[in-house]
Amino acid sequence: MLNVHGGVPLNGTVQVRGAKNLVPKAMVASLLGDSPSTLRGVPAISDVEIVTGLLGLHGVRVTQGPDQGEPDGELVLDPADVEQGSIVDIDAHAGSSRIPILFCGPLLHRLGEAFIPDLGGCRIGDRPIDFHLEVLRKFGAIVDKTPGGIRLSAPQRLRGTKVKLPYPSVGATEQVLLTAVRAEGVTELRNAAIEPEIIDLVMVLQKMGASITVDPARVLRIEGVERLQGFVHRSLPDRNEAASWASAALATGGDITVAGARQQDMITFLNVFRQIGGEFDVLEDGIRFRHPGGELQSIVLETDVHPGFMTDWQQPLVVALTRASGMSIIHETVYENRFGFTDALRTMGAKIQVYRECLGGTPCRFGRRNFLHSAIVSGPSPLIAADFTVPDLRGGFSHIVAALAAEGTSHVSGIDVINRGYERFLDKLDGLGARTELVAST
Structure with missing residues (x-):
């Protein structure tokens, strides 16, 4: 349990390294190579530990490189002895992560088979894997569902295919990329995700020898190759962590410099941050975010896929909006259950009302499905301390x-x-400068 003593502005500098939404995926991509890969900027987060363990179970040797200090965080991944891991071990190791679904394409290419246990992850909305399985079938994989998970096999080489996503899903786009690069023929993916982390993954695969074209209108074309080599790559910085600390500066009336943050990945966030009343300075290697004093301003905001306002930015920013003057309206269009974290904020005195209706004009999948996916935040409302359990990654930071x-x-x-x-x-x-104490739970 963590005791948090409130009322102190956060001031100082934090360092962000590689993006959580890229680094584990690049680690999985190393399975596709015939030689070792070197990944730099790797953060010390549990998702990296989980993927390191899963790679080890499949025979990939993961070692720390010579440059482990910030901001390097170097890993060397050697896939020379790839093998199918134990079902029991995979299940035990992967329970808290949804990454194993992305192992399927690379393992099918390397071994002709793969196994996926039941998948976990943050409970913020419906993330079915059925579409992943449908895509793998399109490539020629045979999918057998078992009580403990899903077994896939590829008696023959996977073949390129045409895929059109009903929604520009990041996970589905990653699945297609990691499978198509070594499939026979050409794969065309329409309505693909084009987040910076996706483009960084494309760069990783291109370094390995893949042929990938990023066309206008969210179209990716991948020409499969027989073999790939290892890569040397530094991950783009984690824009979600940078935005979280920026929101923390606003919420606490502080001044935080995020070393490593990159303006080009955060243009949409920076516009909203300034609209609320925050100030920022783009530095040579980072961005300084600060509350300038005075009142913050309410806003109307809708989350969307890139280049829109990211759903991962929404939750920490809502905390800052409880300090803003007036009524802010937020329409969540990416995950249907992302406002569950507001229950704890209301306990602390925040004036937040959630709605099933779409409070915005962005096309939304949830308006007729009875999900609480819009919110009105009225402020400013002083917050008081409370006891609570964090629900998920971004919600937990927000709490x-x-x-x-x-x-x-x-x-x-x-x-x-x-x-x-x-x-x-x-x-x-x-x-x-935060005042916190980590204590044993009673």
Whole structure:
């Protein structure tokens, strides 16, 4: 349990390294190569530990490179002895991650078979794997569902195919890329995700010898090749972590420099940050975010796929909006259950009302499906300390920030989930002047 003493602005500098939404996927891509890969900028987060373990179970040797200090975080991944891992071991190791589904394409190419256990992950909405399986079938994989998971096989070489996504899903786009690069023939993917992390994965695969064209209108064309080599790559920085610390600066009335943050990946966020009343300076190697004093302004906001406002930016920003003057309207169009974290904020005194209706004009999949996916935040509303359990990664960060902005001492449990995406989270809080204490749960 974490005791959080509120009322202290966060001031100082934090370092962000490689993106959580790229690094584990690039690690999986190393399976496709015939030689070792070197990945730099790797953050010390639990998702990296999980994928390291899963790769080890499949015979990939993962070692730390010579440059482990910030910002390098180097890993060397050697896939020379790839083998099928034990079903029991895979199941035990992967319970808290949804990454194993992305192992399928590379393992089918290397071994002709793959196994996926039941998948976990943050409970923020419906993330069915049926579409992943449908895509793999299109490539020629045979899919057999078993009580403990799903077994896939490829008696012959996988073949290129045409895929049109009903929604530009990041996970589905990654699945197609990791499978198509060594499939026979050409694969065409329409309505693909084009997030910066996806483009970075394309760059990784291109370094390995893949032929990938990014056409206008969300179309990717991949010409399969017989063999790929290892890569040397530095991950793009984690824009989600950078935005989270920016929102923490606003919510607590602080001043935080995020070393490693990159303007080009955060243009949409920076516009909204300034619209609310925050100030920022783009530095040579980072961005400084600060609350300038005075009132923050309410906004109307809709999340969307890139280049829209990211859903992962929404939750920490809502905490800052409880401090803004007026009524803010937020329409979540990516994950249908992402407002569950507001229950704890209301307990702390926030004035937040959630709705099933679409409070915005962006096309939305949830308006007729009875999901609470819009919210109105009225402020400013002073927050008071409370006891709560964090629900998911971004929601958990948001709860900690709310506790830091609140009057009094909050008692927070379940903080381990935050380590999935925030490197040395408690150390960084301490470096920013936060008053927290980690105590044993009773």
